[in-house]
Amino acid sequence: MSDAAKALEPVFEPWKDPSQKPLIRFENVTKRFGDFTAIDDLTINIYEKEFFALLGPSGCGKTTMMRMLGGFETPTEGSITIDGQDMSAVPPNKRAVNMMFQSYALFPHLSVADNIAFGLKRDKLPADQIAARVEEMLSLVQLNKFASRKPHQISGGQRQRVALARSLAKAPKLLLLDEPLGALDKKLRQDTQFELMDIQETTGTTFVIVTHDQEEAMTVASRIAVMDHGKIVQVDTPAKIYEEPGNIYVADFIGDVNLIKGKVVKSGNDHASISWAEGQQDLTGIAHDEIPHGTEATLAIRPEKVTISTDRPEGVTNALSGTVLDIAYLGNMSTYVIEAANGTLIKAQAANTRRISRRAITWEQQVWLSFTDTAGVVLTS
Numbered sequence: 001m002s003d004a005a006k007a008l009e010p011v012f013e014p015w016k017d018p019s020q021k022p023l024i025r026f027e028n029v030t031k032r033f034g035d036f037t038a039i040d041d042l043t044i045n046i047y048e049k050e051f052f053a054l055l056g057p058s059g060c061g062k063t064t065m066m067r068m069l070g071g072f073e074t075p076t077e078g079s080i081t082i083d084g085q086d087m088s089a090v091p092p093n094k095r096a097v098n099m100m101f102q103s104y105a106l107f108p109h110l111s112v113a114d115n116i117a118f119g120l121k122r123d124k125l126p127a128d129q130i131a132a133r134v135e136e137m138l139s140l141v142q143l144n145k146f147a148s149r150k151p152h153q154i155s156g157g158q159r160q161r162v163a164l165a166r167s168l169a170k171a172p173k174l175l176l177l178d179e180p181l182g183a184l185d186k187k188l189r190q191d192t193q194f195e196l197m198d199i200q201e202t203t204g205t206t207f208v209i210v211t212h213d214q215e216e217a218m219t220v221a222s223r224i225a226v227m228d229h230g231k232i233v234q235v236d237t238p239a240k241i242y243e244e245p246g247n248i249y250v251a252d253f254i255g256d257v258n259l260i261k262g263k264v265v266k267s268g269n270d271h272a273s274i275s276w277a278e279g280q281q282d283l284t285g286i287a288h289d290e291i292p293h294g295t296e297a298t299l300a301i302r303p304e305k306v307t308i309s310t311d312r313p314e315g316v317t318n319a320l321s322g323t324v325l326d327i328a329y330l331g332n333m334s335t336y337v338i339e340a341a342n343g344t345l346i347k348a349q350a351a352n353t354r355r356i357s358r359r360a361i362t363w364e365q366q367v368w369l370s371f372t373d374t375a376g377v378v379l380t381s
Helices: 001-006 061-071 112-121 127-140 156-168 184-205 214-219 238-243 248-253
Strands: 023-031 036-046 050-056 075-084 097-100 174-178 206-211 223-228 231-235 258-269 271-276 283-286 294-301 305-310 318-329 334-338 343-353 368-372 376-379
Touching: 023 061, 036 061, 036 075, 036 231, 036 305, 050 061, 050 214, 061 075, 061 097, 061 174, 061 206, 097 156, 112 127, 127 156, 156 184, 184 214, 206 214, 214 238, 214 258, 214 294, 223 238, 223 248, 231 238, 231 248, 238 334, 248 258, 248 294, 248 376, 258 283, 271 294, 271 376, 283 294, 283 318, 283 376, 305 343, 334 368
Parallel strands: 050 206, 050 223, 097 174, 174 206
Antiparallel strands: 023 036, 023 075, 223 231, 258 271, 258 294, 271 283, 294 376, 305 368, 318 334, 318 368, 334 343
């Protein structure tokens, strides 16, 4: 497809279209285990062909949500519907849902092809249909030449693709992925993330992935639900969650961030300013809702949006000075930790675009930090 044709393609945002019906709907779902509430009055819609990520720390409820979708747990209260059908009385084996586990759960005595064919054979499909579908799945995950090998004769990344092919062989409406890349090393995990995205787009299957890896969720998902203590605290696209987190928890959980506390001294026109240290210039960031004067607030600003310089910057909205405490050289970029007024620590990142970069900035040096009025977000909760 040409770049021009791609540019004319509609943006995939069914959640913004009132005429679109969700494939999955959680409505006022609560799940308790004894006195413990794992899911607390949760309502959410997930749409067909989405790659939807449930993201949060251990114990936040994301795996419980997935198990309820798969039919392995039932809600204490509320309802779950898939494609308009109430799932309360539908057992796991009768749902158009497949689940792929972190362990992959491949049969060690079966070949790659027979692992993929397992569910199709249980459904007693004709042999020619099974053979055609297995060949199609092998091509999808690029494992045709490994069809006759056993799982122990292929790599971890290849086993992951076999498990994926087996999960997709029966053409489920929904595929649930429980930490599917957790067993892979970092480089392979990153490569496999893009493979997952390509396969999801090719098949058009709705994927719901559970992960605690923020980078993984940001890479693969069309939308992310950030969870905390059984509640969803924000659902949005990766870009929106990163650039405009809805609260301090989301800002702090996703990526690296500076959190500068203060009190609101001005608000309006989609911006707010905070007073954060005596004798220091007020700092301004995005705030779509007007915030009352004097409200305690936090400016969240990502390190890569903070410019570091040895000279006082001119013509910028936000500027402050401090002393360099630490420098971390990370190859593609360097991270600087600056101690500003009141002992506030602020990180700034600079890309190392040249072989010897930022040589002028060193430890214990006085520097200036600056950023625009749209670089940070002012949060009150």
